[in-house]
Amino acid sequence: MAISWPLVVSLLLSISSLATSASNSDSVHEAFVQCLLDNSHPSHPISEAIFTPQSPSYATVLQSYIRNLRFNETYTPKPFLILTALHQSHIQAAIICAKKGNIQMKIRSGGHDYDGLSYVATVPFFVLDMFNLRSIDIDMETETVWVQSGAILGELYYRISELSKTHGFPAGVCPTVGVGGHFTGGGYGNMMRKYGLTVDNIVDAYFIDVNGRIHDRKSMGEDLFWAIRGGGAASFGVVLAYKIKLVRVPEIVTVFRVEKTLEDNATDIVDQWQHVASKLPKELFVRLVIDVVNSSTRIGGSTVRVSFISLFLGDSKTLVSIMNENLPLLGLSQSDCIETSWIRSVLFWTNITIDSPTDVLLNRTPSLSYLKRKSDYVKQPIPKTALEGIWEKMIELQPAQMIFNPYGGRMAEIASTATPFPHRAGNLWKIQYLANWNQGGAETAQRYIELTRKLHRYMTPFVSKNPREAFLNYRDIDLGVNHNDRGSYLEGRVYGIKYFKGNFNRLVHIKTKVDPTNFFRNEQSIPTLPH
Structure with a gap:
């Protein structure tokens, strides 16, 4: 068989090119590490914050804050270095050295970025990991808190509860979410109808710019301060800490979770909910979680279950009265309600036993799964017949789920231009689409992702248009x-x-x-x- 010398030469050139590219890449990475060391302050050495693939703890550090197992596969691109900053000077050094080498930097606080953009890239990159910078400084006299970006919401809530039974903060219901990403994307929780979003309660920030300079609100200026409260701060710099304003909560709040299936008249109850949820008193938040479960009575064996989950900033007697006046079809009774403290309501909403020790909120390790999320906004009630069609589509596309989060209240009072987050008046509720699964692999992931996309497509006639709006904190690369x-x-x-x-x-x-x-x-x- 004759040898094709042009092919051999081509292969040799390709191998040589790859070797040269790898060598150049190694050289750039080595220069970056040396630059970090050269820019390290003697009083705050940076060496112990540097992890490369050769470091024994590299895999542990990388995986510790991957909250979506879809981005923890063997084929997932990995950073050539992780910098677990221990001091603000480490962040400054990272910016200076990455600029010098034109290196992609990803910034991670809690790792809950749904599509992994804080710790995955298709080009060579390193991760600036903020989890060590987690101090929480509470001043009850001014009712303010300085909280660093690496703290998690559970730590913030717990520290507030240590000092007061009548203060809280309007942010997310998942305690392992990192402050940095949550705050910069808008941040919402079950007190948003009373107090607005997380970003509506931020009063100052420490911010490191592209030149490594540290700013507060005054020195950065109002434009930049506006941008980093809901516009995704990672586009502008690195937020070291936020100063937030605490809100007042009653000593006793009330929670409930009531589940209804199609056989329990769920369609009529949801129809009633969609007409009143955004008009209820600001103190009341009633979320719907909609999924598919087994049925012993329906043909086909599946039915839709709607879970009505609520936080009311008040007592159960008042809550039952409000619900029976506005949402009588749910049939809420006193026995459905649990009166508790605000901090224990956080446990309830996280599906933690409500009488558990509250220091469980300091746990940084959530249960993990593979997942996909998408979002939508609803501005008009969905016809009842259309709801029935949605249920049939969900049964077809199970296990894809939806969560309906009601707006109105304070959310409708704040101008759409007050922060970068624009979804204010005119929205009845926000939809979160979700799919979770427990098996790895690209083929499996694609199957579940496509189920979520199909449900999202099916909902097109019922949601916002021109543009079809989406929520930044529910990062969705499909957009x-x-x-x-x-x-x-x-x-x-x-x-x-x-x-x-x-x-x-x-x-x-x-x-x-x-x-x-x-x-x-x-x-x-x-x-x-x-x-």
Whole structure:
């Protein structure tokens, strides 16, 4: 058989090119590590915060804050280095050295980024991990807290409860979520109808810019302070800490969880809920979790279950009266209700036994699964016949689920331009689409992701349009990807309008001013203006 010398030469050149590329990459990475060491303060050595694939603890550090197992596969791209910053000077060094080497930096606080954008990339990258920077400094006299980005919500709630039975903070219901990502994307929880979003209760911040300089609200200016409260701060710099304003809660709050299936008249109850949920007193939040369960009476063996889950900032007697007046079909009774403290209501909402020791909120290790999330906003009630069609589609697409989170109250009073988060008045509720699974592999993941996409597509007639709005904290790469090249602005506009509506343009102008070279970037970051 004759040897094809052109083919041999081509293969040799390819191998040589790959070897050269790997060598160049290693050289860049080594130079980056040396730069970090050169920029380390003697009083705060950076060496102990550096983890490379050769470090014995590298895999443990990387996996400790991966909250979506879909991004913990053998084929998932891994960072060439993780910097677990122990001091603000480490963040400054990371920015200076990454800029010098034109290296992609990902910023991770709690790792709950649904599509993994805080710790995965398709280009060589390193992770700036914030989990060591978790201090919480509470001043009860001014009712304010300085909380660092690496803290988790459970730690924040627990520390507040140590000092007061009548204070809380309006943020998420999952205690292992990191402060950094949650706050910068908007942040919502079950007190939002009373007090608005997390970002509506932020009064200051410590922020490190593209030149490594540290700012507070005054020195960064109101435009940038506006942008990092709901616009995704990782597009602009690194937030070291936020100063938040505590809110008042009664000593006794009330929670309930009531489940209804289609056989229990769930369709009529949901229909009634959608007409009143956004008009209820601000102190009352009633979420719906909708999934498919086995049925012993329905043909086909499956039915839809709707779980009505509530927090009321008041006593059970008042709650039952409000519910029976506004949502009588649910048939809420006193026996369905649990009166408890605000901090224990957090346990209830996290499906932790309500009388558990509250220091369980300090646990940073949640149960993990493979998952996909998407979002929508509903502005008009869905016809009852359409609800019935939705249930049939959910049975077809099980185990895809939906969660309905009611708006109204304080959310409808705050201007859509007050922060980058634009979804205010005019929204009845937000939908979260979700699928969880426990088997690894790309093929399995694709199957479950597609189930979620199909349910999302089916809901198109019933949700917002032009644009079809989405929630930044429910990061969804299906909405568009930015390759951060010459087409960056146009690519960014595709998802940016959905997340931010009219606020997108202001975010772009601020980004162009504070980070003109687009150093702080990811697959869905705010782009700069085209040159």
